Amino acid sequence: MTIQSREQCEQLDREDALAHLKQEFALPEGVIYLDGNSLGARPKAAASRAAEVIQQEWGTDLITSWNKAGWFDLPSRLGNLLSPLIGAEANEVVVTDTTSGNLFKALAAALHMQAGDDQRKVIITERSNFPTDIYMAEGLTGWLQRGYRIHLIDSPEELSTAINAETAVVMLTHVNYRTGYLHDMQTVTALAHQHGALMLWDLAHSAGAVPVNLNAANADFAVGCTYKYLNGGPGSPAFIWVPARHQAKFRHPLSGWWGHASPFAMSPHFEHQPTIRAALCGTQPIVSLALVECGLEIFAKTDMQALRKKSLALTDLFIALVEQRCAGFGLELVTPRDHVQRGSQVSLHHPHAYALIQALIARGVVGDYREPGILRFGFTPLYVGFADVWDAAEHLRDLLASQSYDLNLKRNAVT
């Protein structure tokens, strides 16, 4: 169906079985929020949950809350709530620390598992990967000083030739933060395994955005973020997945007391515990951690198949509207057109991308800018509707047609 009018979009919204989920979120009036891939919107429940943790659990119950309110167990409990979204089994995920920190642990563990083979010294990743993943790999391998090399490929097509008997680990972000390109998890994992390499996935732009089945793909390790599509709150702790089959041999250098086999025995030597809790290190930020549950509770009201169907309908619509109604203004589609290669975002290139994003934000259409020259729009089916997509595209068309954006505006240091 070709969409020609806002009325048709409104009709799609009326027919949308997920439309009621928007009520779970506290979004400001008049804002079309297409930046849930950077910071997810606030679940309404987050305010009362924070008040409960702060007033009752911290203020009144004080130290007893480590047991009584389950604070100590929270990383595991949240991990188990998150598991179904990524195809993990129970007791394979904890929510803890940062994505960067968790990637360090997973990569270290993977290299440790490969240490018996002196020929396997190469970590393969993409130059276009989110930079912190590459930085953490540089940090780890630079310090180990054992001849590890990071091989940056420039296109997913290179994977089939790049992976070989020298590859220790293939470390990829499932959905690219900039382009929205979606890797085929099953195929790439199988390719890595075929050559004896281990497969580490960063799900920062996948968890809650696209269906993921880590165990079906037989992946080796995964990490990801809870503050984007999972709506856990600003900078909410990240997650790490270690499949049951690898837990006994999961070793990393961040061996803090929360990962100890008997954390409260206060023994002066570290003792590994063969569970997912070996991925824990220090004491967790409980208030931020507790809010992750509010986002996960909303996912429990639907499923990733339904969300994926709507996500593709939204991104299809946006691409179509941009191509039909914003043609001739220099926009280029960066995100793959093919569904099997597309995450839950649409990225467009334009020479004045930064100025355009600022002008859109001023009109209440919140997307973001990414270097170089990318307008990035995240489509979160939990709270974005079809009329929102129409309106966003119309604002973009109007800005381009009227040239009512600041041609001289340059990106400042921090945005």
Add this chain to the structure above:
Amino acid sequence: MTIQSREQCEQLDREDALAHLKQEFALPEGVIYLDGNSLGARPKAAASRAAEVIQQEWGTDLITSWNKAGWFDLPSRLGNLLSPLIGAEANEVVVTDTTSGNLFKALAAALHMQAGDDQRKVIITERSNFPTDIYMAEGLTGWLQRGYRIHLIDSPEELSTAINAETAVVMLTHVNYRTGYLHDMQTVTALAHQHGALMLWDLAHSAGAVPVNLNAANADFAVGCTYKYLNGGPGSPAFIWVPARHQAKFRHPLSGWWGHASPFAMSPHFEHQPTIRAALCGTQPIVSLALVECGLEIFAKTDMQALRKKSLALTDLFIALVEQRCAGFGLELVTPRDHVQRGSQVSLHHPHAYALIQALIARGVVGDYREPGILRFGFTPLYVGFADVWDAAEHLRDLLASQSYDLNLKRNAVT
């Protein structure tokens, strides 16, 4: 003055110039809270601050809050608020990650600075140190595989013979978590430097508890905790201090994007920044982080000298009351009697310590238990008064005299 009655304690409370600060905290009625060395009490301001961050900054301002609300700068801003409490200069402290994680960074940086000297392979610490510090040192050195050894000493007196030309780093917790023993920072740091070693201090039980002057002592690195005496909230992010003179050479393996010289340039290679922000790694848990400010604001209403004076008066009083009124029941003082060796806690040994602590908690006197056989009481001058100390000692005496605690009670796995 020998205290003989509760009335005398009430008089001390009336004369206490810090007594009004208790009003800044939301403590439950009828509770004498002597566990602020484990989890600080809740500042009243924390509830409204959390509501502001969640409702306005996250919910309404959304992604713009990274700049507009200063989220990105928060680790540095809080670090600067904390600096005066530990004798740090501006731009030498950030609040971020966990104490374990920060210790890993500081220890790695110290080993890196010593790497030019092949003879310096020993890290000296105490067997009685909080275990996670030893575990992180084990994690780091085990992975580096460059002949590093951890030398565990059994008493502070051993320091003078243990530190020598093979010592790379002396890594001590300033106030021992179990005994409350306080090291002389100036003397120990000078001893380490005399032998060419670097000095790393863990201030988990010092920051906000005793006066600390890192720069006056010429220390090299420090880390610490904000959720104990600083009242930042359960598991609130930790801090790390790197003095200006070491920032250009501060290198560690957790090189995430927040520590990059240009985090938003999205360059595929890590570039060190010669500032305290090189100690940052991944995206921080903003809600938990923001609450740290509520605790620090209370410290701005007083100073560490005044707090120390009251702290010593409280611990002196508790020791005196225990020795006068609980004599003959098998309690042994573990904490040093000498002021210059005492933190802000009193630890007592008793064969039934765990059962006694449980019975005290049931009466509203909240202390905690630490292995082996230690009753631990933290005295936080911000919200503990002299009559509280009297009442705590009376409850303890009454329990001992009446033997009204469960002689068979054993510690369970997680407390």
